[in-house]
Amino acid sequence: MRKAxxxxxxxxxxxxxxxxxxxxxxxxxxxxxxxxxxxxxxxMNLRVASVCFMTRRGYADEAELDRRVAATKEAMRMAYELRxxxxxxxxxxxxxxxxxxxxxxx
Numbered sequence: 001m002r003k004a005x006x007x008x009x010x011x012x013x014x015x016x017x018x019x020x021x022x023x024x025x026x027x028x029x030x031x032x033x034x035x036x037x038x039x040x041x042x043x044m045n046l047r048v049a050s051v052c053f054m055t056r057r058g059y060a061d062e063a064e065l066d067r068r069v070a071a072t073k074e075a076m077r078m079a080y081e082l083r084x085x086x087x088x089x090x091x092x093x094x095x096x097x098x099x100x101x102x103x104x105x106x
Contacts, residue, residue, distance in 0.1 A: 005044055015049030016041075017088070026053075026074035034081045048084035051075055058092010060102035 001023045008016050018024055024037070041047060053075035055068045072089065079087045095102045 002040070005040065005046060009044040009046055013046065015047045017050045017052055018048050018082070018084075020051050020053040020075045020078060020087075024078070026071070026078040029078050029081070031081075034078070038082060048079070048082045050086040050088050051079040051082065051084050052088040054088075054090055055092075058090065060092055060095060060105050062102075062105060065105060 005016065020026055029037075053072060055072065057063065057068065059065065059068065072087075075089075076087050079085075091106065094106075
C-alpha cells in the first residue's frame with residue numbers, strides 16, 4: 001500500500017481510491033490505524049477521494065442481506081473517519097418490474 005501511495009504522490013495525484021475489501025478492511029481499522037493512515041496520506045499530500053466497497057451480491061438479494069448492510073455501514077464509517085465523502089458501491093441487478101417484491105429490499 002505504501003508503495004502505491006508513494007507512486008500516486010510522485011505522479012502528482014491529489015487523491016486516491018481505497019479498496020475496502022483489500023488491505024484496509026473496515027473491521028480491522030481501529031482508531032489508531034485510521035490516524036496512522038491519515039498521517040501517511042498527509043505526509044504525501046494525498047487524500048482519500050473515495051472508498052470502494054463492492055459486495056458479492058446485490059442489495060436486492062435477501063440472502064445474508066443484513067450482513068451486507070452491516071458491512072457497508074462499516075465501510076461508510078471508515079470513509080467518514082478517513083474524511084472521505086464518497087463510498088463507491090454497486091446495488092446489483094435491479095428488478096425489471098416495478099411490482100417485483102425485491103424493490104422493497106432496496
